[in-house]
Amino acid sequence: MARFAVRRLAGAAAVLFAVSVLVFVIFNVIPNADPARQLAGRTANPQLIASITREWGFDDPLPEQYLRMMQNILTGKVISYETEENVDERIVEGIPETFSLAVGAAAIWMFFGILFGYLSAVRAGGPLDRGLTVLAVTGISMPVFWLAAILLNYLAYELELLPAGGYVGFTENPLEWAQHLILPWVTLAIVYVGLYSRVLRSNMLDAMGADYVRTARAKGLSEHRVMTRHVLRNSLIPIVTLFGLDFGALLGGVIVVEGIFNLNGVGQYAYESLINLDLPPIMAITLFGAFFIVLFNALVDVVYAFLDPRVKLGSPAR
Amino acid sequence: MSAGRQGSEPLLRVSDLRVAFATEGEPVRAVDGVSFELAAGEVLAIVGESGSGKSVTAQTLIGLTRGPNARIEGSVALAGRELLGAREAELRRVRGERIGMIFQDPMSSFNPVYRIGAQVVEAIRAHRPQVSRGEARERAVELLDSVGIPDPQRRVDSYPHEFSGGMRQRAMIAMALALEPQILIADEPTTALDVTIQAQILELLRRLNRERGLATILITHDFGVVAEIADRVLVMHGGRIVERGGLDEVFYSPRDPYTRRLLDAVVRLDRAPPLRPSRGEPPLLEVSDLVKHFPVRRGLLVDREVDRVRAVDGVSFSVARGETLGLVGESGSGKSTLSRAVLQLLEPTSGSVRFEGREIAGLSRRRMRPLRPAMQMVFQDTSTSLNPRRRIGQIVGEPLRVQGVASGRELRGRARELLERVGLPAAHYERYPHELSGGQRQRVGIARALALEPKLVIADEPVSALDASIRAQILDLMTELQGEFGLTYVFVAHDIGVVRHVSDRIAVMHEGRIVEQGPADRVCERPSDPYTKKLLAAVPVPDPREARARRASSVP
Numbered sequence: 012m013a014r015f016a017v018r019r020l021a022g023a024a025a026v027l028f029a030v031s032v033l034v035f036v037i038f039n040v041i042p043n044a045d046p047a048r049q050l051a052g053r054t055a056n057p058q059l060i061a062s063i064t065r066e067w068g069f070d071d072p073l074p075e076q077y078l079r080m081m082q083n084i085l086t087g088k089v090i091s092y093e094t095e096e097n098v099d100e101r102i103v104e105g106i107p108e109t110f111s112l113a114v115g116a117a118a119i120w121m122f123f124g125i126l127f128g129y130l131s132a133v134r135a136g137g138p139l140d141r142g143l144t145v146l147a148v149t150g151i152s153m154p155v156f157w158l159a160a161i162l163l164n165y166l167a168y169e170l171e172l173l174p175a176g177g178y179v180g181f182t183e184n185p186l187e188w189a190q191h192l193i194l195p196w197v198t199l200a201i202v203y204v205g206l207y208s209r210v211l212r213s214n215m216l217d218a219m220g221a222d223y224v225r226t227a228r229a230k231g232l233s234e235h236r237v238m239t240r241h242v243l244r245n246s247l248i249p250i251v252t253l254f255g256l257d258f259g260a261l262l263g264g265v266i267v268v269e270g271i272f273n274l275n276g277v278g279q280y281a282y283e284s285l286i287n288l289d290l291p292p293i294m295a296i297t298l299f300g301a302f303f304i305v306l307f308n309a310l311v312d313v314v315y316a317f318l319d320p321r322v323k324l325g326s327p328a329r
Numbered sequence: 330m331s332a333g334r335q336g337s338e339p340l341l342r343v344s345d346l347r348v349a350f351a352t353e354g355e356p357v358r359a360v361d362g363v364s365f366e367l368a369a370g371e372v373l374a375i376v377g378e379s380g381s382g383k384s385v386t387a388q389t390l391i392g393l394t395r396g397p398n399a400r401i402e403g404s405v406a407l408a409g410r411e412l413l414g415a416r417e418a419e420l421r422r423v424r425g426e427r428i429g430m431i432f433q434d435p436m437s438s439f440n441p442v443y444r445i446g447a448q449v450v451e452a453i454r455a456h457r458p459q460v461s462r463g464e465a466r467e468r469a470v471e472l473l474d475s476v477g478i479p480d481p482q483r484r485v486d487s488y489p490h491e492f493s494g495g496m497r498q499r500a501m502i503a504m505a506l507a508l509e510p511q512i513l514i515a516d517e518p519t520t521a522l523d524v525t526i527q528a529q530i531l532e533l534l535r536r537l538n539r540e541r542g543l544a545t546i547l548i549t550h551d552f553g554v555v556a557e558i559a560d561r562v563l564v565m566h567g568g569r570i571v572e573r574g575g576l577d578e579v580f581y582s583p584r585d586p587y588t589r590r591l592l593d594a595v596v597r598l599d600r601a602p603p604l605r606p607s608r609g610e611p612p613l614l615e616v617s618d619l620v621k622h623f624p625v626r627r628g629l630l631v632d633r634e635v636d637r638v639r640a641v642d643g644v645s646f647s648v649a650r651g652e653t654l655g656l657v658g659e660s661g662s663g664k665s666t667l668s669r670a671v672l673q674l675l676e677p678t679s680g681s682v683r684f685e686g687r688e689i690a691g692l693s694r695r696r697m698r699p700l701r702p703a704m705q706m707v708f709q710d711t712s713t714s715l716n717p718r719r720r721i722g723q724i725v726g727e728p729l730r731v732q733g734v735a736s737g738r739e740l741r742g743r744a745r746e747l748l749e750r751v752g753l754p755a756a757h758y759e760r761y762p763h764e765l766s767g768g769q770r771q772r773v774g775i776a777r778a779l780a781l782e783p784k785l786v787i788a789d790e791p792v793s794a795l796d797a798s799i800r801a802q803i804l805d806l807m808t809e810l811q812g813e814f815g816l817t818y819v820f821v822a823h824d825i826g827v828v829r830h831v832s833d834r835i836a837v838m839h840e841g842r843i844v845e846q847g848p849a850d851r852v853c854e855r856p857s858d859p860y861t862k863k864l865l866a867a868v869p870v871p872d873p874r875e876a877r878a879r880r881a882s883s884v885p
Contacts, residue, residue: 014627222437228393229432230452230504231425234417240451241440248442319442320488 015312023305030301031294035077038290045069046290049092084295093289101292102277102299105264108178109276111188112268113261115196120203121254125247127204128211132246133238135216143208150205159198159271166194176273195272199265203257207250214246221245248318252311259307263300338409339366340511340544341390346403348385348394356400359385361568363403369511370542372534374555376591377565378796379767383548386565387514390546391428392420407512426456429505433517435497439489445500446470446485452507472503476533494660495526502533506543513537516548523659523823528867531557550796552595553869556580556876564588576873594798595871611686612647613817614671614785619644619680619690621663621670640666642841643680648785653811653818655832655849657825657864663841664821668787671819672704673697684785702732702781709790711770715762721748721773722758728780747776752806768799775807779814787819792827804831826868829853837861 047064048055064070068079083089087099127147131140167175173194179187218224219242227241264278277296284292316322348360360382367373377383388394390405392412405412407423415423424430432438439448449469453460460468466485473481476499489497498518505513515534519527535558537543549555555562555576562579564572564587572585583589621641626632640663648654658664669675671682673689682690689700705728708714715724726744729735735743745755751772762770771791778786788807792800808831811818822828828835829849836846837858845858856862870876 222432222434223440225393226432226438226501226504227440229391229424229430230455231421231423232451232455233421236455245440245442321441321490 019309019312023302023309026305027298027301031081031298032077034294034297035073035080035290038288038293039073041288046092049287049289050095080291080294084291084298089291089295091284091289091291093284093287098292098295101280102295105275105277105280107180108274109264109269109278110262111178111181111192112195112199112265112274112276113258115189115192116199116203116261117254117258119196120200120207123200123204124207125211125250127208128215129238129243131208131212132215132219132242135212140212147205147208150201151209153201155198155202155267156271158201159194159268162194162198163271176271178274195268195274198272199261199268207253210253211246211250214249215242218242218246248315251314251318255307255311255314256304259303259305260300262303262307264296340369340408341367342404342406343386343390344404344406346386346389346405347401348382348389349400351398351400358568360389363565363568363570365563365570365573367512367544367546369544370538371560372538372545372547372558373561373563374547374549374559375563375565376549376552376555378550378591378798381565382568383565384516387430387516387546387548390514391424391430392417393424393430422456425452425505425510426508427510428512428514429508429510430514430516431498431501431505431518434521435494435501436489436521438501439497441489444486444488445473445492449473449485449500449504449507452504456508468507469503472507473500476500476503476506477529478503493526494522495529498522498526498530499533502530502537506537509541510543512544512546514546514548517550518547519554520549520551524825524869525659525863525867527554527869531869534558551869552580552592552797552871556871556873557869557880564591580871580873591798592871594801610650613650613685614819615647615681615683616671617645617681617683619667619670619682620678621666621675622678639841641670641677644838644841644843646836646843646846648817648819650784650817651811651815652834653820653832655825655828655835656819656821656838657823657828657835658838659823659864661840662838664823664838665789667838668706668789668819668821672706672787702728702734703783704785704787705778705781705783707771707774707778707786707788707791709794711767711774711794712762715770715773717762719761720758721753721760721762721765724762724773725776725780728777732781734781743780744776747780748773750779751776751810766799767795768803771795771799771803772806775803775810779810782814783816785817785819787821789821790823791820793822793824800827807831824868825853825864837864 045060047060047067047069050063050067051059068076071079080089084099087097089098090096091098091101127143131143131147134140163175166172174187174191176194177191179191181188224237224241227237232240264276264281266278266282268274269276269278270282277299280292281296283289284296343366344364346360346363347358349356349358363382363386365373375383375386385394389401390412392415394401401413403413407427412420412423439445443451446466446469449472450462450465453465453468454462457465470481470485473485478484478496478499484492484496489500492500502513502518513534518534519530522530531554534545534547538545538558545558547554547559559576561575562573563570564579564585566587572579572583572588579588580592583592619641620639620643622637622639624634625636625638627635642663644663644667646654656664656667666675670677673682673692677690680690681688684700684704689697692700719727722741722744725747726735726740729740729743741758745758748757749755753769753772753776757765757769762773765773774791791807792803795803804827807818810816818831820828820831825835825837832849834847835849835852836843837852837860838844839860845852845856845861852861853865856865866879870879
């Protein structure tokens with residue numbers, strides 16, 4: 012276990028380093044991204060730009076600039092070139108909204124993804140399976156921005172059942188928190204419900220042909236028990252991998268859905284910074300997102316070893 | 330051994346059982362009018378080759394043949410109660426509680442994610458919900474103990490992958506017996522096991538039959554296994570029973586020509602091949618002190634070698650031109666690693682391999698390449714060693730194309746000739762591997778190995794996946810080709826009977842070393858090494874009288 016943790020930490024550090032270098036280099040080779048010009052504002056004259064360049068060290072060698080940037084990000088002192096506000100503080104402000112969105116959507120998609128996948132597999136070939144297949148493909152095919160617009164139009168503006176975006180903190184009013192988030196949750200979850208139910212269905216159909224399922228029946232187990240304890244249990248293992256990666260990616264910010272539903276989360280901040288070619292927040296948010304992906308990758312491995320006793324943590328790959 | 334008590338109501342009566350599967354064309358009649366009875370306490374063997382309908386028959390008895398495509402007719406009566414068409418709840422009570430079943434592959438027949446004990450407990454509590462978990466667990470420990478699993482208190486908490494194949498099959502039997510059923514259906518229970526383990530499992534089944542009066546239906550393709558254990562025998566072919574009778578009756582006076590053919594095809598340990606005189610030339614292949622170790626690496630950040638698996642641990646042998654060396658060993662003995670290391674498909678850790686007097690151990694891939702045509706390999710699993718997306722002709726012709734020997738029309742012509750030479754019609758050229766039977770696919774594998782006119786062919790378990798009658802055909806073909814092409818064989822197998830059938834000399838491998846080697850007759854008739862003796866004693870003899878005599882002499 013210690014060996015696994017040490018290796019994973021070393022791996023995570025390497026990934027984060029590579030990601031940050033890549034973003035930094037890309038930013039420095041694209042045109043029109045002179046940070047001194049951004050800091051100087053619209054009415055800048057060449058002398059001002061030159062003095063800012065000197066003052067902020069934009070003419071230093073790139074490795075030096077990179078190190079300074081990383082140091083500032085990690086100590087919470089990094090400043091946006093566009094708005095000159097503290098980047099790390101702004102990200103922390105966005106976390107509740109992004110996390111609320113990701114966690115709620117994940118709960119919905121896991122519940123319905125597993126339910127629909129299970130029903131499809133148990134009734135494979137029947138009308139229920141075909142109906143759910145159509146639903147799943149529809150869900151996967153609907154563009155998020157379109158679906159969001161439809162939901163907003165009918166449920167928020169015409170029927171006025173739910174608020175049209177915005178956010179209320181959970182600690183302030185849990186009910187309103189949920190009301191504000193239902194539409195974004197559903198919008199975000201639908202694609203995943205479709206995807207997960209399809210994957211689970213095909214895993215289960217494979218498992219149903221397995222020898223151990225025949226053994227379970229030969230023992231005289233009830234059909235329900237065969238399906239849940241043997242078929243479903245073993246088919247969920249690959250779902251865990253998918254979930255870890257998808258969920259980890261969402262925690263780093265959900266750009267489109269946050270934008271449409273007016274949630275001031277990390278994704279929204281990432282979007283604004285990209286539009287403005289604002290390097291410090293782009294770097295910080297990329298690292299923030301990459302951190303969760305790396306973290307959940309490691310968590311998936313831990314959960315995997317728990318779910319499948321044949322997997323041993325930290326044994327070298329063959 | 331209480332065979333066929335006349336007059337009493339049979340425990341199980343199967344009458345005119347028919348199972349048909351709907352397909353796009355004609356329905357496939359897997360079981361076509363099968364009738365038999367099973368008396369309490371008897372061992373009934375159902376023998377047949379793959380596709381004979383024996384496994385479908387067994388599964389149908391306990392209602393495991395399912396699906397909308399299956400049509401089942403006839404009658405299966407358990408102690409007078411009809412099972413076909415019974416409600417699922419009633420069938421469930423029969424399964425496990427009155428009829429237990431075990432299967433061929435004990436690895437895949439346990440759910441890999443649950444502990445062995447938990448799976449036994451599950452079987453008990455499915456039928457006796459009032460039994461507490463703790464009580465069921467104690468019962469599981471008792472059961473594991475009764476089938477001879479050492480240290481059952483601890484082993485009950487092991488996962489299936491932590492058990493060896495033989496232990497898994499024991500545990501499987503324990504689970505099937507959890508509720509003391511009257512009937513045990515064993516579907517090829519020893520086919521996936523090594524021969525010494527097979528002997529132990531058969532002994533266990535015999536003991537359970539004797540001590541508990543457990544009626545057993547044994548499904549198998551192996552007459553050796555039948556002779557060891559059965560009271561009565563049914564022979565199935567094409568979904569029908571073609572022969573039935575007491576054990577000795579079927580073995581010594583078979584009536585049906587198909588049964589006679591099956592019995593003739595059984596490769597027997599005591600049938601020696603014609604001896605080839607040695608010609609006193611230098612050997613074609615000379616292996617000395619060959620070692621292949623696999624390091625076990627572990628470390629915090631950087632892997633260091635902490636241990637090594639000694640798969641091949643100092644092996645020496647030589648093979649003369651035109652000779653066949655049989656390499657026998659059980660799974661894990663290192664025989665497959667050895668054949669790969671000899672061909673430089675695995676780099677040997679140390680030692681020497683001389684081919685035609687030239688050292689090839691440690692040669693680079695590039696320098697090995699021109700030598701490859703002279704040494705070829707035939708593999709065990711024909712369903713995976715032939716590319717499923719390529720036509721037979723392309724598969725056989727590929728070595729010629731790769732080595733630049735032939736191309737275009739000439740290549741196709743050569744491939745057709747090769748196919749005909751191994752007994753396949755040239756019309757098979759355009760077919761895909763899945764359209765051929767197992768025996769035909771192995772012929773393709775042999776044709777491919779012969780394409781480059783090799784001097785040495787290493788055959789790794791070439792017939793162990795095949796039915797007995799096909800096995801004999803392939804062995805005959807290999808012997809024939811050996812004379813015609815002047816081939817030298819290294820014949821690797823776990824079945825010493827098969828090896829003796831084709832080999833001039835035999836080397837016995839155990840735990841990475843050769844424990845005994847010598848002329849085939851000498852090794853089989855006067856073995857000197859204790860392991861060889863054990864191996865020979867475990868081989869089931871397809872002769873009931875001999876099997877009885879051997880058992881009688883070995884009983885303490």
